[in-house]
Amino acid sequence: MIHKPSISHKPDYASKKKARLGIIFFFIYFILYGGFVAIGVINYELLAIETLGGLNLATLYGIGLIVFAVLLGILYNFFCSRYEDQMEKEMEGKEVEL
Amino acid sequence: MIYGISYTALFFFIVFVGLVLGLSFYFGRKTKSASSYYAAGGQIHWSINGVAFAGDYLSAASFLGICGMIAVSGFDGFLYAIGFLAGWMVALFLVAEPFKKLGKYTFSDALNSTFQSRLVTLTASISTLIVSIFYLIPQMVGAGDLVTPLLGLPHWVGVFLVGIIVIVIVATAGMTSTTYVQFLKGGLLIVLSTILTIYILKNGFTLNPDHKNQAYHEFLELSPEIKDGKVERVEDWNVITQTEVQGKEFVNLEKDGVSRWFDLVQSDNRYVLKEVLSITEDENGTQLYNGEPKENGNFYQVGHLSKIIVNGKEVDKTGPVGPFEYLNIIKESTVVRFTNVKFLDNNGNVSLFYQNEIEGKDFLLPGLKYKIGKGASLWSKMDFVSLMLALFLGTAALPHILIRYYTVHSPRDARKSTILAIAAIGTFYILTLFMGLGAATNGVMDVESSNMAAPLLARAFGVVLFSVISAIAFATVLGTVAGLLVASSGAIAHDLLDGYFNKNLSDVNKVKAGKIAAIVVGLFAIALGVSFKGMNVSFLVGWAFAIAASANLPAILFLLFWKKTTAKGISWSIVMGIVSSLAIILTSPSMWALYGLNPIDAIHQLENPAIISFPLSALTLFLISSFKKNIK
Numbered sequence: 001m002i003h004k005p006s007i008s009h010k011p012d013y014a015s016k017k018k019a020r021l022g023i024i025f026f027f028i029y030f031i032l033y034g035g036f037v038a039i040g041v042i043n044y045e046l047l048a049i050e051t052l053g054g055l056n057l058a059t060l061y062g063i064g065l066i067v068f069a070v071l072l073g074i075l076y077n078f079f080c081s082r083y084e085d086q087m088e089k090e091m092e093g094k095e096v097e098l
Numbered sequence: 099m100i101y102g103i104s105y106t107a108l109f110f111f112i113v114f115v116g117l118v119l120g121l122s123f124y125f126g127r128k129t130k131s132a133s134s135y136y137a138a139g140g141q142i143h144w145s146i147n148g149v150a151f152a153g154d155y156l157s158a159a160s161f162l163g164i165c166g167m168i169a170v171s172g173f174d175g176f177l178y179a180i181g182f183l184a185g186w187m188v189a190l191f192l193v194a195e196p197f198k199k200l201g202k203y204t205f206s207d208a209l210n211s212t213f214q215s216r217l218v219t220l221t222a223s224i225s226t227l228i229v230s231i232f233y234l235i236p237q238m239v240g241a242g243d244l245v246t247p248l249l250g251l252p253h254w255v256g257v258f259l260v261g262i263i264v265i266v267i268v269a270t271a272g273m274t275s276t277t278y279v280q281f282l283k284g285g286l287l288i289v290l291s292t293i294l295t296i297y298i299l300k301n302g303f304t305l306n307p308d309h310k311n312q313a314y315h316e317f318l319e320l321s322p323e324i325k326d327g328k329v330e331r332v333e334d335w336n337v338i339t340q341t342e343v344q345g346k347e348f349v350n351l352e353k354d355g356v357s358r359w360f361d362l363v364q365s366d367n368r369y370v371l372k373e374v375l376s377i378t379e380d381e382n383g384t385q386l387y388n389g390e391p392k393e394n395g396n397f398y399q400v401g402h403l404s405k406i407i408v409n410g411k412e413v414d415k416t417g418p419v420g421p422f423e424y425l426n427i428i429k430e431s432t433v434v435r436f437t438n439v440k441f442l443d444n445n446g447n448v449s450l451f452y453q454n455e456i457e458g459k460d461f462l463l464p465g466l467k468y469k470i471g472k473g474a475s476l477w478s479k480m481d482f483v484s485l486m487l488a489l490f491l492g493t494a495a496l497p498h499i500l501i502r503y504y505t506v507h508s509p510r511d512a513r514k515s516t517i518l519a520i521a522a523i524g525t526f527y528i529l530t531l532f533m534g535l536g537a538a539t540n541g542v543m544d545v546e547s548s549n550m551a552a553p554l555l556a557r558a559f560g561v562v563l564f565s566v567i568s569a570i571a572f573a574t575v576l577g578t579v580a581g582l583l584v585a586s587s588g589a590i591a592h593d594l595l596d597g598y599f600n601k602n603l604s605d606v607n608k609v610k611a612g613k614i615a616a617i618v619v620g621l622f623a624i625a626l627g628v629s630f631k632g633m634n635v636s637f638l639v640g641w642a643f644a645i646a647a648s649a650n651l652p653a654i655l656f657l658l659f660w661k662k663t664t665a666k667g668i669s670w671s672i673v674m675g676i677v678s679s680l681a682i683i684l685t686s687p688s689m690w691a692l693y694g695l696n697p698i699d700a701i702h703q704l705e706n707p708a709i710i711s712f713p714l715s716a717l718t719l720f721l722i723s724s725f726k727k728n729i730k
Contacts, residue, residue, distance in 0.1 A: 015195070015196075018195065019196070022190075022191035022192055023192070025191045026187060026188065026192055029184070029187040029191075030187075030490075033184050033187075033486075036180070037482070037486045040464055040482060041470055041482065044470055044471040044474075045471075047463055048459065048463055053422040053426070054422065054429070055426070055429075056429065056459065056462055058173055058462065058463050059173070059176075059425060059462055059531075062173075062176055062179075062180045063531075065180050065183070065184060066179070066183050066527055067524065067528075069183055069186065069520055069524055070521045070524045072187070073186075073187075073190055073516070073520045073521070074517060076190065076191065076513075076517070077513060080510075080513060084510065
C-alpha cells in the first residue's frame with residue numbers, strides 16, 4: 001500500500017509561517033464563537049438586548065460570525081499568498097547564490 | 099399533507115436528472131484510473147472545486163433541514179447555520195493545506211502517511227463508513243420528503259429514486275462527475291435561494307397569507323358553554339369527548355358526520371375553542387385527517403402571524419420590506435406556531451397540532467428547541483454546548499469533505515477553494531434565516547414534516563419557482579449522496595481491501611471494487627432512508643458531525659500538531675470516539691422515542707454527544723501515544 005499525495009508538490013517554504021498564522025486566526029475565531037455559546041449558557045438575557053439596526057444581540061452575533069468567517073478567510077489567504085511569494089523569491093535567490 | 103403531481107415540476111425534475119446523468123456518462127468514459135475515480139486526477143480548478151465544496155456541503159440538512167428548523171423553532175434552527183459555517187474555520191486554518199500534502203485518495207491515506215499502519219487503515223476506514231452512513235440517512239430522508247410534493251409520490255419512492263440515480267452517477271464516473279454535479283447544484287442553489295429571499299422581502303407580511311394558487315385556511319373559533327371546566331354545549335356541534343393532555347384541554351366535536359378537534363383556551367375571562375389540525379388512527383389502521391379521509395384534502399398548510407407591529411403600530415399587512423426591517427417586524431410581532439401533542443383516546447391514536455402563539459422577540463432567540471434560558475436544566479445547557487461543539491469541530495473531520503482536498507492540484511489551490519466555499523456557504527446560510535422565517539409566516543408549513551419548508555414556500559410564490567427549487571433541492575441530495583458514496587467506496591476498496599487485507603488490486607480492479615462498494619452502500623442507504631422517515635434532517639446531520647468530530651478530529655489535529663503521536667494512539671482514539679459517541683446517541687431521548695419508549699425515561703437527556711465523546715477521544719490519543727510505543 002502506498003500513501004503518497006496524488007500530485008507531487010513544490011517545496012512549501014512558507015508552511016511554518018502559514019501554520020502559525022492559521023493557529024492565531026483559529027483562536028481568534030474560536031474565542032468569538034465560544035463567546036456566543038458562553039453568553040447563551042451564562043447570561044441568556046444578554047442575547048435579547050437591542051443592538052445595531054434594532055436587531056437583537058443573538059441575530060447580530062450570529063450573522064456577524066458568518067460574515068466575520070468570510071472576511072477572516074480572505075485575510076488569511078492574502079497573508080498566506082504573500083508569505084509563499086516572499087519565501088519563494090528568497091529561496092530562488094539562495095539557489096542562484098549557491 | 100396531501101400533494102398532487104405538478105407537471106411543471108416533473109418537467110424540471112426530468113431535465114435536471116437527465117443533465118446530471120448525461121454528465122456522469124460523459125465523464126464515465128474518461129474515468130479509467132483509480133486516481134481519476136477517487137480524486138478526479140487532482141486536476142479540478144480551485145474555483146470549480148470551491149463551488150463544488152459548497153455543493154457537497156450544502157446538503158439536504160442545510161437547505162431542507164435548517165430552513166425547516168428555523169420555521170418551527172426560530173433562532174434555534176439558525177444555530178445550525180452558525181455552527182456549520184464556523185466548522186470551516188477549523189478546516190481552513192488548521193487542516194486544509196497540511197491534509198492536502200499528506201493524502202492521496204482517502205482520509206486514512208492522510209492519517210497513515212507517517213505510520214503505514216494496518217490498524218490505522220482499519221479504524222480510519224471504519225470511521226469513514228460510519229460517519230458517511232450517518233450522513234447518508236438524513237440525505238435519503240430529505241429525498242423522500244422532496245419527491246412527495248414534487249411528483250405526488252410516496253416517501254419511499256423518493257428514497258429509491260435518489261438511491262438508484264446516485265448509484266449510477268458514482269458507479270459510472272466517480273469523483274469527476276460528482277464534482278461537476280456538486281458544482282452545478284451548489285451554484286444554482288445559491289442563485290435560487292437569493293431569488294426566493296427577494297420574493298419573501300417583496301411579499302412582506304400579512305395576517306392572512308393567501309397566495310395566488312392557495313388560500314390560507316381560516317381557523318374556526320367557537321364559543322362553548324362551560325360548567326366546572328367541562329364543555330357542555332357548542333353552538334350546533336355535538337360534544338364527543340374532552341381530554342386533558344400536558345395541562346391543556348382538547349375537545350372533540352362532531353357536525354355533519356365529521357369529527358374535529360379543538361383546543362379549549364381561556365382569554366379575557368371567556369372560553370374559546372380554537373380549531374386544531376388532527377390526524378387520528380383507529381384500531382384498523384384507518385387514518386383520518388381533520389376527521390376526513392386524506393384524499394379529501396382538508397388538511398392544511400399553516401404558519402402565520404397573529405399580530406403585525408410596524409414602528410409600534412398594529413397593521414394587517416406590510417408592503418415590501420428590507421432585510422433588517424423584515425427581522426425587526428418579526429421581532430415586534432406575534433408568530434403562530436403549531437405544536438404537536440399525541441395521546442390515546444377511546445378510538446385510537448390521536449395526533450394534534452394546536453396553535454401556539456409566541457412573541458416574535460422570543461422566536462428570534464435560542465430556547466425553543468435548546469432550552470438555555472431561565473429554568474433550563476443542566477442537561478439542556480450541556481446539550482446546547484455539545485451541539486455547538488460538534489458543529490464547530492465536525493466539518494473538518496467529515497471524510498467526504500476531506501477527500502475534496504485531493505481533487506485540486508496544490509495546497510495553495512486547496513486553501514483558495516476552501517475560502518471560496520466559505521464565502522458561498524456563508525451567503526447561503528444568511529439566506530436560510532429569511533427562507534425559514536418566510537416559511538414560518540407565509541402559511542406554507544406542512545406540520546407532518548418541517549423539511550419541506552423552503553420548497554413549499556417557493557410553491558406559494560409560483561409553480562415555476564417551486565419546480566426549479568425542488569429540482570435543485572433534489573440535485574442537492576444527489577450531489578451530497580454522490581460525495582458520500584465516493585468516500586465510502588474509497589474506504590472499502592482502497593483502504594480495507596487494498597490497504598488492510600493486502601489484496602494488491604490493480605488500478606482497474608481498484609476502480610471496479612470501488613464501484614461495487616458504491617452500489618452496496620447505496621442500497622444500504624436506501625433502507626435507512628425509509629426507516630428514518632419524519633425526522634428533521636438537520637438534527638440527524640448533527641449526529642454525523644458529532645461522530646466525525648469525536649472519531650476523526652483528535653486524530654487529524656494530533657497528527658498535524660504533536661510529534662509524539664503514535665499509530666496506536668490514533669487508532670484507539672478513533673475507536674473511543676466512535677464507541678462513546680454512538681453509545682450516547684443510541685441511548686438518547688430521540689432514540690428512545692424511535693424505539694417506542696418514553697423519551698423522559700432515557701438513560702440520560704443528552705441528544706448531542708460531542709461534549710463527552712470528543713474529550714474522551716482526545717484524551718485516549720494523548721495517553722496511549724504518551725505511554726505506548728509505536729506499532730506498525
